[in-house]
Every structure is written in C-alpha cells, then in structure tokens.
Amino acid sequence: MTNESFENLILELRRGVIVLAVLSQLDKEQYGYSLINSLKEHGLEIDQGTLYPLLRRLESQGLLQSNWRIEADRPRRYYLLSNEGRQLLPRLKEEWKTIVSIMEKML
C-alpha cells in the first residue's frame, strides 16, 4: 500500500471523530482559530479547510450557534453549542464509548 493510500485511510478514520471532538470543545465559546489551537493542544490537528466548513455545517444543522464580536479591533466569529447540540453531545459520547469498546474487543 502506498503512503498516499494510507494517508487517505487515516483521513477517513479521523473524519467521523472530528465532529465529536469539535462539539466537545464548544461547551464554552471559541472562535475558529482558538478552537484549532485547543484541539492541537489535545493532540488532534485539524486542517483549516476541514474545520471551518464543518463549523458552518454544524451550525446549519442547529447543533452550534455563532455570533460576530469585535475583539482587539478585529471582528471574530464565536461558536458555541446550541441547546440542541448540548442535548445531543452526551448521546454522541455514549455512542463513541460503545464504538471504542467494540473496536477494542475486535482489534
């Protein structure tokens, strides 16, 4: 298998995890760039081109809410879990634990 194929498989594997990772970090308000850094601190590096469209998609699905604020003379868009997102997150965490448990038995 080529390195490129391996990279693609890793990307596929991470894609599903990213949504949960992002939602888990937005129980308090964050703007996009601070969110990227916050995820990086936890060891999860996300490409900008993946994160920002994802944030917009989650917002359009009603899981996030956002607002623009001027900070340090610069407009920034802050994202936060919506009520719907807050209700959904614990269920997603449970689902994640189940998946991990199943996969640990399998691998």
Next chain:
Amino acid sequence: MSTNLIDSYVADIGRRLPRKTRADIEAEIRSILQDMLDECSQKTSKPVDDEMTFEVLKAYGDPEKVAATYLGDRYLIGPSLYPIFWLVLRIVLVVTGVLAAIGLGIALSQTVTNPQGAIEAILLAVGKFATSTMTILGNIVLIFAILEWSLFRSGGKVEVKGLPVKEEWDPHSLTKVSAPNQVKMAETIVETVGCFAAIVIFNFYPQIIGFTPSLNSVFVNGNWSTVAFIPLLSDAFFKYVPFLTFVWVATILLNIVLLRMGHWTLIARINSIGLKGISVLIAAAMLAGPSLIATTSPALVSALGDPNAAGFLMTMLTQGIRLALWVGIIGGCIDIIRVIYRTVTDSQ
C-alpha cells in the same frame, strides 16, 4: 501591501462561492488569516510583512480548493436523475437517427441519376444530423439540469414549504409491481422533455415546421439550386399556440411537483384532469375550426411538379392531422376517465 494580498486572496475565494453566503465566509476567512498572521508574528518576533503573508496564504491553501470545501458535492445532472437522463438521451438519439436516415433515403431516391448530387445530399444530411443532435443534446441537458436544480438543490432533500417531503425508501418497494398512485418517473420525465421541446419549437422555431420536396439546396446541372420550403401549419394553428403553451407549462410544473412527491395526491389528480380537459377542448376547437394546413394543392403541384403526388400528399396531410386530433381527443377522454377512476378508487 499585506492587506492588499489578503483582500485579493479573499476575493479570489469569494468569487467561487454562492452570493448568499459569500460575504459571511469572506469575513470569517479574513479574520482567520489575521489570527494566523498575529501568531506567526509573535512566534518569529517580527512585524507582519509580505513574505510572512505569502507564507500564511500558502499554508491556508489554493483559493479554488478552499472554496470547494465550502461548496460540497454539486452536480449538473446527479445520480438520481442520471439513469433517466441516459434513457431519454438514447431514445431521442435513436429517433433522430432514424428520422435522419429516412430523410437521407428520400433525398437519395431523388438524386438517383445524379451521383454528384447524391454525395452532396449525404454530406448535407450528415451535417444536418450533427447540428440537430448537438441542439437536442443541449436541450436535454438543459432540461435535466433545471430538473436537478429544482428537485435536489437542497442536497437531495426536499425542503420547499408547502410540498410534502419525499417518503423514506422502503425495501418492500422492490417487490411491488406498481402502486396505482406511484408516479412513473421515466414516463413523467419523458413527458416533461416532450412539453419543453414543444414549447421551444412552436414558440421559438415555428419556421422549421414544414417540408421540402427535396433538400433545401440541391446540386443540379453543376449549379446549386434552391428548392422552396413549404410551411406545414397555417396561421389558424398558431392562434392555438398560446393555449397549448399554457397546457405544456402547467404540465411541466405539475410533473416537477409529482417527481418531488413521488406519488399522486388528490390535488395533483384534479390538476391533471383539468389539464387533460383543456387539451381535449383545444383539440376539439382545432378540429371544428379553419384548416390547420398552410399549404394548398396548387402550391404542392407547383413544388412537386406532379399533380397526382401533390393530391395524394395533400389528402394525407389533411386526413393525417384530423386523425391525429381525433386520436388526441379520444386518448385525452380515456385518460380523464382513467384518472377519475383512480381518484374515486383511491378515496374509497
């Protein structure tokens, strides 16, 4: 300078985005780039300059790719409509090919004694076939692109207020022969394409409805000779075109609604009955009104040079159109009865 670079970069992304979300995405990207520049400046303990801006923009990526991440998958003709598009395309191309072959056969039969004329006739027929095929292809793609846009612009989900959401797919549908209230997708799309073609031809290209006793231009005795084009339909016919266009447009709209719903409803059936009723009335008015044929026997004799052939052709045209109208009226009435029967049985 670095601000200009960011402006250009953001504008390059923005022009690839839908107008509706463009300003918002542009503002967000601009804000992110400023954050990246700040971080870079702090890390290197240098002020922001062009070189640093170039590095940040390079890290953010090609504007085309950045814009693509916001757009998702977009189709001119998507996977839902593609099988029907392909079916319609094959049918239409076969019919066009057969018609072109018949036309070529007639043209060749009239140039039996003139081999040079036959070659010219073949070249002309091939040219005409290529042109008409391209026109037909373009129109079919246009129709399907409009259908794709109107049916699936919300990512495959129907989200138009007032229209029911398409039912969830049920594997049991694989075993069903054909539910009476289920919309026959292929038939409906073929009818939509037909209506669109009729609107285009009768409203924008009425001059092509007619015939020539030979090709429009033939090579006779070493010179090009133009043969008169005989229009088929009279002014009396074209007085009905606005009414017919109304029926065709309404049929297209009804078909789009039916395709989105996937099944017939009472309102859709009532509309269908109404449209068929109007079509029958128009056909009856055409039958009772003045002649729909533009040409006359003397004109045909003059064009064909053979009184017997001209008389035969005139009879065929007159009776053919009357027969077509009768078939339309009877077929329309049968359709109306069938739809009423379905409506009554569905409500029981």
